[in-house]
Amino acid sequence: MELLGFDLGRHAGYIIAAYSVSAFVILMLLWWIKADKKQLDNELEQLEKAGIKRRSANAPRR
Amino acid sequence: MTLFDLANPTRFLSLVQRVLPWLVGATLIAFALGLYMAFFTAPQDYQMGNTVRIMYVHVPAAWLAMFCYSMMAASSIGTLVWKHPLADVSAKAAAPIGAAFAFLALFTGSVWGKPMWGTWWEWDARLTSVLILFIMYLGIIALWQTVEDPIKAGKANAVLTLVGAINLPIIKFSVDWWNTLHQPASVFKADGPAITTSILVPLLMMALAYTLLLMTLHFMAMRNEIYRRRIRAMRMRSASAAPAVNKLAGVQEAN
Numbered sequence: 001m002e003l004l005g006f007d008l009g010r011h012a013g014y015i016i017a018a019y020s021v022s023a024f025v026i027l028m029l030l031w032w033i034k035a036d037k038k039q040l041d042n043e044l045e046q047l048e049k050a051g052i053k054r055r056s057a058n059a060p061r062r
Numbered sequence: 063m064t065l066f067d068l069a070n071p072t073r074f075l076s077l078v079q080r081v082l083p084w085l086v087g088a089t090l091i092a093f094a095l096g097l098y099m100a101f102f103t104a105p106q107d108y109q110m111g112n113t114v115r116i117m118y119v120h121v122p123a124a125w126l127a128m129f130c131y132s133m134m135a136a137s138s139i140g141t142l143v144w145k146h147p148l149a150d151v152s153a154k155a156a157a158p159i160g161a162a163f164a165f166l167a168l169f170t171g172s173v174w175g176k177p178m179w180g181t182w183w184e185w186d187a188r189l190t191s192v193l194i195l196f197i198m199y200l201g202i203i204a205l206w207q208t209v210e211d212p213i214k215a216g217k218a219n220a221v222l223t224l225v226g227a228i229n230l231p232i233i234k235f236s237v238d239w240w241n242t243l244h245q246p247a248s249v250f251k252a253d254g255p256a257i258t259t260s261i262l263v264p265l266l267m268m269a270l271a272y273t274l275l276l277m278t279l280h281f282m283a284m285r286n287e288i289y290r291r292r293i294r295a296m297r298m299r300s301a302s303a304a305p306a307v308n309k310l311a312g313v314q315e316a317n
Contacts, residue, residue: 009112011177018116018170022123026275029162033282040289047293052300054292 069147071288078281085278092271099264107261116174118264121249122272124167127195128230130160130276134202135227138220148284150216151291153223154206155283159276161199167192179243187236188244191229198226212291 008015100118107114134156140149171189172182183189202219209215237246248256255262 008115009106011111011113014173014177015112015115018119018173021169021173022119022166025162025166029159029279032158033279033286036286037282037289040286040293043293044289047296047300050300052296054296 071147071151074148075285075288078285082278082281085274085281089271089274089278092267092274096264096268096271099267104261104264110178113174113177114261116170117261118268120167120170120174121265122269123163123170124192125269126272126276127160127164127167127192128233129273130156130163131195131198131223131227131230133280134160134223135230138223141216141220142224148288150212150220151284151287152280153216153219154212155287156280157199157202157206159279159283161196161203163272163276164192164196164199168196175243184243186242186244187240188233188242191233191236194229195226195233198229202226212294 096118100115104115104118106112134153137149137153137156140146141153168189171192175184176182202222205219205222206215209218234247236242237244249262249265257265
């Protein structure tokens, strides 16, 4: 079987499955971490808008 | 900057902000080089033909699944012995990433096994011990979700992680201790690698790419976990302040 001009032989399906599932899992992991970050940023922004601050934000600077 | 300077989450966050763009760039370059080598410079194996190319995603995934667990075990010692503020953050952030690598090691091993061994799965020592590693990861993730207090969850997970670390030498030496379909160690051997350089170099490049990817994802996930704990602390402060305000309002109304 040929892919992008490259002959992967008779077991091409197994090779393509290994690489495509690896890429899919890595991209899903990246997407999940980025989506989590976005949600946390929104939550933090909402809390700050509501006037809730971190304890260190109220502490006097030394 | 020492390790103890980084124990401050704010300092760690500023380090992540500075290092992350470089890590992302290095990861992309390493993957581009590794994939080019895997498909265009590495030769076919004389017995396995082109299926040897599955090795370039299978072996690094398996190495990183084990490395990630070792990292979690080291973090667990940091949690239990030194109560390092970032140790359980690191352990929690690493668990889903390690689970993904363990899954990939199992999946790519299975699709490599079918054309080479004639079977998708065999209950032999190496495959079973890696499956146990994957299940351990899932158990650790479940435990993190079960206990709400991150400090208590951190301690419970640290103990579970250290108990599970016994599986790591079993995975490594399973191919020497028991009869198995899986080939014995061919890279990390006392008498040097048993793989020809033209196949070994792309493998090491892909391993470098996976390692950089692990570092990138781990830093990103640790940053998220620090923010999650900040949000939790802010919500708790706000909740504990609320009754006092209400009580004060009640006293003023009574007067």
